[in-house]
Amino acid sequence: MELKAMPVTLTSCDKGRVKEIYMQAFAKEDRMPYWLMLIMAKMKNTDFLSFYDGNTLCGFVYMATSENLTFVMFFAVEEALRSKGYGGNILEKVLERYPKNKIVITIERCDENANNFQQRLKRKEFYLRNGYFETGYLVELGNQKQEIIIKNGAFDPKEFIRFFKKYSNGMIKPKVWSTDGFWGNA
Template identity: 65%
Template sequence: MDLRVETVTGKSKEKQKTKEIYTSSFLKEDRMPFWLMLIMAKMKNTEFISFHDKQTLCGFVYMATIKNLTFIMFLAVDENIRSKGYGSRILEKIQSLHTDNKIIISIERCVKDAKDIKQRLRRKKFYANNGYIETGYLVELANKKQEILIKNGQFDEDEFYLFFKKYSNGTMKPKLWRIGS
């Protein structure tokens, strides 16, 4: 079954429900303001899209693409329908929208003393089960060290920096380092 894709805008019928999924899926300190996501989604390189199974809003993704690199910043599935395959179907849909692209996502590190280690390990396993592999790199985003995973290619530091430089008009240069360094 194919998921229907809709662009999320300030006028979207499901805007409030999308916001609820967002706020329930990410800690406040990890979120950017929802209104800012709506504004930035108007940029040519940014996509804020929701996924629907018939009339059911399943989840959303907020991502950016520059050349052949797509970076997923936020992806969430409605907590009431998790573990039903929607997350995998959303990742498949993203891949079909950006067929030849490397797709990158950053996740919280799976450090043993993390309070939510089981959730972090489940998330990492979910991405691994969907073809994402470890890059051996960490990035600092939102003042948190996150592990970088990739699908469809090898991770390239220079390409990643160039992505952020172009996406942010030169205002962002996240810290990047190899795990174990």
């Protein structure tokens, strides 16, 4: 399969379908406004890409880059196409786009008491199979506590906090700590 990446913009013909995938894949409390994603995608350090297998929309990724760190904020595959290799292929396209960058993703913690524990575990296993590693760090963005995973380098919490300061002009101040204890915040 050879996926083709296309930017998602205000004028994209499939922007509505990408939005549907986004709304299905992420809980309301985990989403940012879709219109804001479309506007922020105009920034030079933000990529909002849809992926196609021929004419079939397979999924999307929304990510930002600062220096040598790329943070994948949102990534989803069309539900009917999951477990067919598209997710791994999209992650490879991200790495091809930024081959020298550390690729950071945050995921829900695998809390055994969570009502969707199996789904969380399956998601984490997917990333680990695709070359991502546990960092031993957690982040709190908004009120969501998530685990940080990485590919293509070692995680540096100071670098991650600098990324947010730069990307958000100081508006987003994540708390980052190791699973062994508190580390710091922005």
